Amino acid sequence: MIDPYNILGVARDADAAQIKTAYRRRARNAHPDTGGDVDTFAKLTMSYELLCDPVRRKVFDETGYDPTLADTKDLEGLLVLEGLINDFILDEREPGSFDPVAAMRRKLTDKIVNVRFHILELERHRARIRNHLDRIGRRPETDFLGSMMRARSESITDAIRKAEAQIETIEQAYQMLEGYSYEIEIEAKSAAE
CATH class of the missing domain: 1.10.287 (Helix Hairpins)
Structure with missing residues (x-):
């Protein structure tokens, strides 16, 4: 299972602003248009989407599982x-x-x-x-x-x-x-x- 917190480089108690900032910073280098890897960028985006969705994030925090990151x-x-x-x-x-x-x-x-x-x-x-x-x-x-x-x-x-x-x-x-x-x-x- 991919850990979205590790992918984005944020703490488990990070708020929405910290998650967004971390995503933007990493997306700049990971985006395929700027020479980044497609798979890495996809994992980064999926991690960001999971942590921005309060329900999915709560489920992930409680179970350590999310089907999109498996x-x-x-x-x-x-x-x-x-x-x-x-x-x-x-x-x-x-x-x-x-x-x-x-x-x-x-x-x-x-x-x-x-x-x-x-x-x-x-x-x-x-x-x-x-x-x-x-x-x-x-x-x-x-x-x-x-x-x-x-x-x-x-x-x-x-x-x-x-x-x-x-x-x-x-x-x-x-x-x-x-x-x-x-x-x-x-x-x-x-x-x-």
Whole structure:
């Protein structure tokens, strides 16, 4: 998540005038027409707009989150966590009798392991296809079998890339849980033992 206060270089208690002054000072150098970077200027403008809107600023100050400033990887991680949150909200066990944060971490770890096994399986299939390609005789005119097998190999390579990206997203979700803990009631803990 991008911190609009850091982007503008203002304190968290800065008033509207201080925010406007900081924005103008930085915008002069960051504007693309004066040789600045387009992405930097966009982040600067989004930060200014967020801090000028009292409702968005209050939400950001309370949660540390604003969808317009979120990194794509954070948004993907949030989507993964959203499904896990639904799991523990729908869990019939009494709150305080189990640790939903630890359960979320376990589920994320299990997902990573499953995707890694899937990647290994895909790599095994791709190796078999390549082995067949090395052994198959080619037709002099058109090599339609080789062509079809190479296409399969390429689609498996794409599937491997997507699975690796999925692992990165799950790892991002896992990192987003860092710092969270959950208080379990002692009575519930004793009853479970």
